[in-house]
Amino acid sequence: MLRKEDENWKKFGDLIEIIEKTPPKQAPDHFASGVMARLSESAEMSRSFGFSKLFTLTHAMGLEKHVTKTECAFYFLLTGFFYFILGLIMMIGLPLPAIMQNNSWLSFQPVFGLLLSAELTILGIGIYKKGESSIRFVRVGTVLYAALIILNCWIGTFYIQFTKGFLFVAAFSMTGLVLAIFLGLAIEHYHPENLYSEAYE
Amino acid sequence: MDQKTEAEIVVRILKGEKQTYALLIEEYKNPIYNLAWRMTGNLHDAEDLAQETFIRAYQNLARYDQNKKFFTWLYTIGINLIRNHLKKNSNPIDPLTEINISSASRTQENPTAEGNLLAEERMIKLEKSLQKLPVDLREAIVLKFYQNLTFAEVSVITGDSLSAVKMRIYRGLEKLHKYIEEL
Numbered sequence: 001m002l003r004k005e006d007e008n009w010k011k012f013g014d015l016i017e018i019i020e021k022t023p024p025k026q027a028p029d030h031f032a033s034g035v036m037a038r039l040s041e042s043a044e045m046s047r048s049f050g051f052s053k054l055f056t057l058t059h060a061m062g063l064e065k066h067v068t069k070t071e072c073a074f075y076f077l078l079t080g081f082f083y084f085i086l087g088l089i090m091m092i093g094l095p096l097p098a099i100m101q102n103n104s105w106l107s108f109q110p111v112f113g114l115l116l117s118a119e120l121t122i123l124g125i126g127i128y129k130k131g132e133s134s135i136r137f138v139r140v141g142t143v144l145y146a147a148l149i150i151l152n153c154w155i156g157t158f159y160i161q162f163t164k165g166f167l168f169v170a171a172f173s174m175t176g177l178v179l180a181i182f183l184g185l186a187i188e189h190y191h192p193e194n195l196y197s198e199a200y201e
Numbered sequence: 202m203d204q205k206t207e208a209e210i211v212v213r214i215l216k217g218e219k220q221t222y223a224l225l226i227e228e229y230k231n232p233i234y235n236l237a238w239r240m241t242g243n244l245h246d247a248e249d250l251a252q253e254t255f256i257r258a259y260q261n262l263a264r265y266d267q268n269k270k271f272f273t274w275l276y277t278i279g280i281n282l283i284r285n286h287l288k289k290n291s292n293p294i295d296p297l298t299e300i301n302i303s304s305a306s307r308t309q310e311n312p313t314a315e316g317n318l319l320a321e322e323r324m325i326k327l328e329k330s331l332q333k334l335p336v337d338l339r340e341a342i343v344l345k346f347y348q349n350l351t352f353a354e355v356s357v358i359t360g361d362s363l364s365a366v367k368m369r370i371y372r373g374l375e376k377l378h379k380y381i382e383e384l
Binding site: 008009012015016018019020022024025026027028031032034035036038039131132191 | 219220222223226227230231232233234235238247248251252255256259281320323324327328342346347349360361362371374375377378381
């Protein structure tokens, strides 16, 4: 195996030699003074904490900056946890009026919440374990998550025949879709993680 | 400059001795400038990006882990800036003019190379072909062979696994070879 790899590299020996012999380009003489001048003009060293960072929600959700593997996985796991808690609350803590107890769509919602939770957790673990190579899988998973939300909402409209119920379906579905959009943005801004990725903003 | 000296310089800068940063700039200006030049094929962009790299590094110096190599950290910032620049300016490369100017100046700088037209021609072909490579393959080739880094260092800088780095370099060399043959 190793020998085969060596042989594969050997065929590029000449090319590698030319590349390595290429003389390096020298930075202009004024380079260092230019950087120091720009530093004096504008750049201030950032401290480890700033109040402005508390208000960078759009940054945190991946709207502007790169989203690293850990951040991306965290968003998916957090959303999965949200649905897990929601599913549990609906399963054990939501007393339904007698009129609604036989509504099969409503009784399915706790299971649906737990299903979404499982899906998002799998996606989160997938992205954390596999990184960049799982992006396509996670993207498809996010689309599936959004499609399930829409499908669930559409089916819900057939079963819910009262105003408060419609509000619940709408709120549940809209929350899900907004989360799907943010998760999609996080995936679109995915950037390979490295030891120093936090230094780049 | 060894890691200990670099760490001492960083501590002095963090204490407020801003001018000491010039020592780090002097030490790494050529590798960073070269990296930007090989990646963009444009002298003006290369200078801008290299300067921006040092400015970003200065702004984030408080976050630099002094147990790690400074140059790896600096390269990571540089490569991120370059990637971003190339993504925003997906088609601004004018490698023909820039590279021809570059090789002409190189010949003037090094008169012994003047006679070796064949080698010069191969080098020009190589530099033109390099600019045709996809960004991820180009950066792997540049870091490994132009910057003489190890596979492990390239892996840390790019954030890719060691096997992914090796694969990218192999694929990059394959494509480079093909492009040179076509020219």
